[in-house]
Amino acid sequence: xxxxxxxxxxxxxxxxxxxxxxxxxxxxxxxxxxxxxxxxxxxxxxxxxxxxxxxxxxxxxxxxxxxxxxxxxxxxxxxxxxxxxxxxxxxxxxxxxxxxxxxxxxxxxxxxxxxx
Amino acid sequence: xxxxxxxxxxxxxxxxxxxxxxxxxxxxxxxxxxxxxxxxxxxxxxxxxxxxxxxxxxxxxxxxxxxxxxxxxxxxxxxxxxxxxxxxxxxxxxxxxxxxxxxxxxxxxxxxxxx
Numbered sequence: 228x229x230x231x232x233x234x235x236x237x238x239x240x241x242x243x244x245x246x247x248x249x250x251x252x253x254x255x256x257x258x259x260x261x262x263x264x265x266x267x268x269x270x271x272x273x274x275x276x277x278x279x280x281x282x283x284x285x286x287x288x289x290x291x292x293x294x295x296x297x298x299x300x301x302x303x304x305x306x307x308x309x310x311x312x313x314x315x316x317x318x319x320x321x322x323x324x325x326x327x328x329x330x331x332x333x334x335x336x337x338x339x340x341x342x343x
Numbered sequence: 344x345x346x347x348x349x350x351x352x353x354x355x356x357x358x359x360x361x362x363x364x365x366x367x368x369x370x371x372x373x374x375x376x377x378x379x380x381x382x383x384x385x386x387x388x389x390x391x392x393x394x395x396x397x398x399x400x401x402x403x404x405x406x407x408x409x410x411x412x413x414x415x416x417x418x419x420x421x422x423x424x425x426x427x428x429x430x431x432x433x434x435x436x437x438x439x440x441x442x443x444x445x446x447x448x449x450x451x452x453x454x455x456x457x458x
Contacts, residue, residue: 236383261446263446263447263449268431268452268454269451269452270347270349270433270435270449270450270451270452271386271433271435271447271449272449273446273447273448276446317385317386331388331447333385333386334385335383335384335385336383336385
């Protein structure tokens with residue numbers, strides 16, 4: 228069975244400071260890893276993904292995520308936070324050969340609040 | 344513009360009533376999905392469909408039903424058998440059901456409140 232853990236329900240950071248939203252996973256094999264973002268009362272939006280290759284994945288708005296196989300982590304980071312980054316962030320994992328989205332597992336989400 | 348349209352955005356229901364949530368996509372995607380979102384619990388898969396006229400139960404299918412008569416449409420019915428239906432419901436689609444590196448595309452969600 229595969230699982231995703233987002234150990235922090237809430238992350239608060241001051242504007243201009245670096246931010247990290249943590250994600251660890253448990254899966255047999257080499258996973259595909261995703262970050263999605265959700266704004267209040269909206270659907271999820273795809274943010275970035277790791278499939279293969281460079282462990283550092285760059286996304287939009289200065290975000291990046293680092294795949295660390297030895298620590299089974301895929302933390303989302305940004306060097307300087309903006310108030311507009313405030314949102315609910317979901318990490319998700321899927322095995323490459325899985326046949327359907329039934330095999331896509333989401334974490335419980337982390338609410339990021341950037342304080343002005 | 345291509346995308347997924349969910350309706351209604353907000354819905355109130357009395358106990359004992361069935362309600363149907365609409366999900367329409369014009370992305371020409373084969374696979375469609377319904378998720379339920381509750382605070383602090385992430386997303387849980389209700390039903391999914393990989394092709395027209397076919398669908399499978401997800402992890403929390405009890406009290407729900409779906410149909411997939413057209414590629415573009417995947418309505419979800421919340422029946423009176425669903426014990427705790429108040430939640431935010433999300434529809435999603437994906438170009439193909441099998442494998443691939445593609446991500447899910449989500450609608451804007453429907454918030455159901457049982458009075």
